[in-house]
Amino acid sequence: MGTEATPARRGRPDKREAMIRAATRVFGREGYERASVDAIAAEAGVSKKTIYNHFADKAELFRTAALEGVRDVSEHISILIDKHLSKILDLQTDLTDFAVDRAEAILDAPDEHTAFSRTIRAEVTSLPPEVLDEWLREGPMRSLREIASKFQGMADRGLLDIDDAGKAAEYYTLLTFTPISDRTFFGALPISAEEIRELAGDGVRMFLRLYGTGA
Amino acid sequence: MGTEATPARRGRPDKREAMIRAATRVFGREGYERASVDAIAAEAGVSKKTIYNHFADKAELFRTAALEGVRDVSEHISILIDKHLSKILDLQTDLTDFAVDRAEAILDAPDEHTAFSRTIRAEVTSLPPEVLDEWLREGPMRSLREIASKFQGMADRGLLDIDDAGKAAEYYTLLTFTPISDRTFFGALPISAEEIRELAGDGVRMFLRLYGTGA
């Protein structure tokens, strides 16, 4: 009695987590269509039926992995934002360090989060619009909001010359993250740590030419 | 006698073209795995066997469509480069007009070239590396080279303040094309002509703050 007090306790949460982790890896490695539920079950160490007991179908498993995964990554980036953008000692250095850490967190993430995000981007036209919306809100838009908030604080202290903090955060991302993302096809092609740092540093220099105060 | 004088005459070139066009559309609409050779044959108005007579397998059909398609798009962009970047009357206007036309040529292309390019990007990890290399050379890298060449000419005439024309062309693309490409997931989500023009114009203003001479 009472063994199902919380939703999380239904069906052993560790197995559910194993299924989602396996789904993330296999979907990321193979893409949605090529990924077989058999392979996911094998990699999770459960039977296929167990997967169908927890998830209505392959699509629901994918959606669940997408939304839980993007929250994990966002949470990680949120921590990086606090670490690098709270107390600024040197703008060029701190903005570059954050850019490097963020690029590695997104494009070189463990547990195949990177490959899975690439699969999500490949499936935008097949994805239900509301799932894509939620993924964007919980992922890219959340990070953008948090960065904009830090930039506003820097502007208030005279460190940046900004009138629209949201736009500045967008250009910061465009200049320091997108070149790395584009060059590697979102983490699919290899890139050295040195090259990441160089691209991030170049981007920050450009960003400061647009938004710096010379302070 | 002599009906097979040129390779192009083998097997009616119009049918070959129809198959490649159909492949481009179906691969673009469905993605590689979901696209069935049956559907491609039906859309081309030929039987499936005819496809297998011309192409060894589904993968070769995909590769052929990829490389012929990227040449078409590059050719189109090459014409736009000559049209907008040869005689500069007003930098902001000419650079914006080119950015708008290029974005529409790539992200709103007829015959599903846009959707097919999106599928290629989704398949980078499954694609043979040499095919990806050739696709990059014939596509993005070719356009970049041509833009850099025009920028060098402008720098020589004192219109731009540039030391590395290749880098300038990369930043121009990053600032005027990538925001549109990112926002639409490479043409998957709709965007208005006004918004394209606004994003392109903003990007050019940023570009000129980085590379303009004030002339």
Place this chain on the structure above:
DNA sequence: GTCTATAGCAAGATAGAC
């Protein structure tokens, strides 16, 4: 070269025992 028909297989989803 082109078509109709089919072999052979992989994968999503389900049934039924425990």
Place this chain on the structure above:
DNA sequence: GTCTATCTTGCTATAGAC
């Protein structure tokens, strides 16, 4: 809830007539 075994579908690729 979990597993083994199976049903069913849809697809790539081929065979064989014209």
